[in-house]
Amino acid sequence: MDEILNGYVLQVVVFSCINIILSLSVYMTLCTGQMSLGNAGFMSVGAYTSAILTMQVGLPMPAAIVLGGIMATAVALVVGIPTTRLRGMYLAIATLGFGEVVRVLALNLKITNGALGLSGIPSMANTLGDLASDFLDVLDIDSQTGGQLLMCLVLIIVVVAILWFWHRLEESRIGRAFAAIKADEHAAELSGIPIVYYKMMSFLFSAFFAGVAGALFAHTANFISPTDFSWHKVVDALLYCVFGGSNVMWGSPLGAVILTVLPELLRDLAEYRDMLYGIMLVGLMAFRPDGILSYDVLKKLHRRRPARAVQETAKEGDR
Amino acid sequence: MLLELQHVVKRFGGVTASSDISFSVEEGQIYGIIGPNGAGKTTLFNLITGVYQVSEGDILFQGTSIEGKKPHEITSLGIARTFQNIRLFPQMTVLENCLVGCHTQLHSGIWSSVFHTKGQRQEERKAQRQAMDFLKFVGLDQDADTIASSLPYGKQRKLEIARAMSTHPKLLLLDEPAAGMNDSETAALGTLIRGLRDTYHVSILLIEHDMNLMMDLCDRLVVINFGKKLAEGTPTEIQNNPAVIEAYLGKEDEE
Amino acid sequence: MFFQQLINGLNLGSAYAVIAIGYTLVFGVLNIINMAHGEIFMFGAFIGLMLVTAAGANIFVALIGAMLGGAVLGFLLEYLALRPLRRRKVTHLAPLISTIGVSIFLESLALKIWGPQTQSFPPQFEGALMDVGLFKVSMIQIVGFGTAIVLMVLLTLLLDKTKIGKAVKATSENIETAGLLGINTSRIITFTVMLASSLGAAAGVLVGLSFNAIEPTMGMTMGFKGLAVLIMGGLGNIRGAMMGGFILGIAEVFSVAYGASSYRDAVAFGIIILILFFRPEGLFSKAGKGGRP
Amino acid sequence: GCGGSKDGDSNGKSAKIGFITAYTGPGAAYGQAMKEGVDLAVEEINKDPNTKVKIDLKTYDTKLDKTEAINATKKAIEQDKVLAIEGPMTTGEIMASGPIAQQDKVVCFTTGGTGPDVTNIGDYIFRNAIPGKLAIPQTVKKAQQKLGFKKVALLYSNNNDQMVGESKIYQQVFADDGIEVVDTETFADKDTDFSAQLTKIQAANPDVIAVAGLYQEGALIAKKAREMGMNQPIIGNNGFNSPEYIKQAGAAADGTMVATPWNPERQSEKAQNFRKAFVAKYGHEPDQFAAQAYDAMYIIHEAVEKSGTTTNRKKFRDALAQITNFEGATGVFSFDDHRDPSMDLDVLVIKDGKWTPLQ
């Protein structure tokens, strides 16, 4: 028990969940065929907002996290007006540039404390542990492990809720509009779909969840500084998403979990770790260019175990 | 008057693709556009559906100007089209392609979509029923779950028509629907188009080079040449118009 | 000071430009962004450095050696990471990820081989400054600038005027059609990637010479800027890459000179976003490009 | 490699120590130096016949990434059950992973985190990294005595928390001493082009240039400045203190001043033995980062032996806090009551490519 449920494993689970949310946020824009890489910027907005709100305004953490997401959405509304007109790599680089602008602002603003960052951000695990201390005492779990355990549970619930949300959305008229825009913008527009509206919608959702992921990160790391949200972060998120399979929602969680856990398993390889990581990416793309999960795989699973299949993969993704 | 083009001019840089085109389509009509290649027929479709903006002139739909409107707005007003080069959503199933066409008919927002409210479910079921209707009409109901890109060419054309019909148009624009079909298939398509008009009371604006089909199907025809209107009239008038024969039809080489 | 800063900007800009040209070339034929280009640039710098320090070669030999090395890397990149993807119909994301994989691999390989320390060419290659009155400039800066211009002209000629250039364009647009026209597309692609990579390696040597800083992560930093320049100028457009490089270089330097140095990167990317706002396909995109509905 | 032989040796016991640093990624230059220092220390300790408790070292790489630092700390504490941790490397990392160690009551002994708030995290956080507030005033004062300058230009790395902190200390010191700051410019870690900033500084014509940065950028700044014909002395912070600085800047390094715990020319036995052993093992000169990491491991080892335990983390902490007048390669070392280092620093200046004391 101790071997599996120790703080280290729980920590990895926590980061996996945050990364799932982050890679889903990349996936959400890919859904409409937009490769937007501003997510590190939105993450940063969410993280700073939530940190400042809890530390300086004393807002309760859940409210602050949601507000972090909302703040990111608000920023996205402004940024989205010029950028969602762009296509392909132009959009990718412009949004990546937006992330850089946010980073430089965070480096220079007073409220973000520049490069020194914000420290002493309330920890989510501790807060949960304190809240449930009586209950944990009964179970004879110390409040720290308990707090972490609770945090994992909460995050898993959040992840499942987001997956459920997006899954339902994809099955609806809105999801069909997304898919149509991704397939052929022009034909979609002439089928009566207001493409700007839906592109913006997916962009805002993406920003919101990136903001939430950022806020969760802030309350996990307890310390944030602008370097945490550099463009590597979003490249990582893109890797998760494409690695797992960027054409299907379940790809993101799968990819995020694999690519979060794998480097931890490979720790002993020391400086060869990155080399192997690189080779693995090249190899996977050569053999499965659409990522691990693709339409066909899902369809096969679907056929073999109707209805169940999708949920199965979900669980795989969450673990 | 359902659709009215008033002195429409469209220029691309130096090229004038349409110059001073006027004609109008009445409700319930099958109206044909013919003309040599590059005459500016597809350009007219692009102008009507808002893909391009006119350089001069105006386009009225049901009496109001649709100039400056976005393509999706025009679609929701009731104009749908197919493309000269097929543009389906290749990875979606046949039914899904049609459901995309239903978009403007549906209204559920984010929350009702996520929580599958009763209204949303009813709406979805209705949309599916209607989409299946159209598929059945064009003869694709058996293929509803097939991925669109794996359909043979002829069926893809029909699916485009079904998708366009799913937007519940008052006016349907068909750009060379019979291209790549042989005579028998073309004849069947003619029956289908007439059936659409009769069953769904949709007016049709049709571009096609197959003269047998056009003469057979159209109530009225306009002939475009070098972006200008060359002639307009009933099929018989057009067929015997010497200018049209010279510019477009050519001398019949047989019989 | 204005002129001196302008020179500084042009110097930095020519570094950005030569890198962006390599990106553009590969994009021009494969329609993919080669994320490993920065690392090939870095390898080029190290190969040149090794030839000078370990083998005692003179700088021109080193430059040629680096270009050969770059070409070999380009070949391997194409053969191992891009060709397998081309056999299937894939989205543009797959090669992006695959080349990111290569870049991660190359960076950690360089760290393993050459260690993390910054290295530079021996002092005899550092030019002294020449005082031209309004400003001071070093030989290596002039060479860097000149190289950028010459490269641009040569490559533009190659692509616009020669048969091989037309084949490159055709391949980039539609590989199947190009094949039907009798073009050996595999060879064209390999050729282009090797050419771009050897140019990247040469750029590495030049930038290493002019900024005195060769280390394993240099490819990433420079590559990122090169990417920005690429977008600013318009994808697949050599003249655009060139002008984009100069604009970015000058913008960065002037943001330091007349604004606050701490906002340097924000100014640079702000400009890019602004440019894209007015010209969504970059500065030098041709109007009317692309098909029609 | 991890030193440390298995249990069952003559003295039987070994203590598991975690060492967290960034030996790949953007901080690799510094992380590898530290790793070399620590590996050498562990090797020496475990070979020494007088050693009572050996060190079983577990090394973790962070790639200079906060998430990795947190994971590594958690893994060391919870899974590998180390007695104490040396590291992580930078202020940013310890600010994120320090609270974890503090909460789990495991010592985190950093050799790189110079930021002002590091030891405020709690009583389990120690460091021998010289905080800027110790080093910079000494350098400036000595330099001021020697050169009597009036105008200074300040150049610092804006995306490096440590350097931003130190730039503030610079500004404080200059203000206190009545020195005019004629220009303040920033750059970013990994920048290679400093021409714009230096052109501006040249126009402002200060008497000295003060830099808060790491030696890689520092060397490029010095080189470019000299190339542009600027001959002002340069005051560096402790990030400069590496033989690599001289190697990379070449002749341009002359005239650079810095306050440091590590002086390769120091004539103490410890210092010279370390230097010799280091050069023998790695083939290059050690720098401050290697020396401090090396000393830190010895300090940890001494605390382990004094505490008489290889598992009780609390006892170990108390023993560590008691360390005074430890003599290491960097001189005589004690913790102050805030677990910060209290030690004498040498102010050095580079002359003819050598660090020499500034008299």
Added chain:
Amino acid sequence: MLLELQNIVAGYGSIMALKGISLSVPEGSIVSLIGANGAGKSTTMKTIMGLVSPRDGEIRFKGEPLAGTKPYQVVHEGISLVPEGRQILQNMSVEENLYLGAYQRSDKEGIAADLKKVYDRFPRLEERKKQFGGTLSGGEQQMLAIGRAVMARPELLLLDEPSMGLAPIVVQEIFDVIKDINGSGTTILLVEQNAKKALQIADYAYVMETGHIVLQGKASEVAANPQVTAAYLGGKK
């Protein structure tokens, strides 16, 4: 025989588009291939060009086996295809498209002469020679595609539905051009939906249905076959 297909089996993934096709094209002739949508006509053309590799059977060109070669090698052998859907290079000018047709040739004068011939045949293309291929109208693109293939001076020209989307007057012209090209010594394999016209100009004809050849013979005989009349000629005449 210039070209011979023996028992070709080919397809896409699990779809079998050709289930054992044998046909031959004599030198100097026009052979036409007709059949309903999805019969496998285009696949036959693609297989000859090496775009689809046959799973079984043999393709011989001038007596030499051709199967397994890449498209550019097939072009080098002397075969050109005007593909279905034209496949014009959208972002290249009309003239560049035409020059690329002659990619494997190096006789400057010959190319210039052929270019002039193409322009004479299709004056419309000369008017538009600087325009991007992608902005041409459908019919203009078809002319360009034919012109481009001719620029390679092939011994065997494969035409996949050249009359698709063309105005009646141009259709007539295209068939004249095909006859013309054939008259100057180029052998032609023609896939057409306009079966009537195709059978008129062809010497020999094959009829395909779902991956099989169901009928073959002299073009005039095939045209007279009542089944063909019913299925492909719209029942009229």
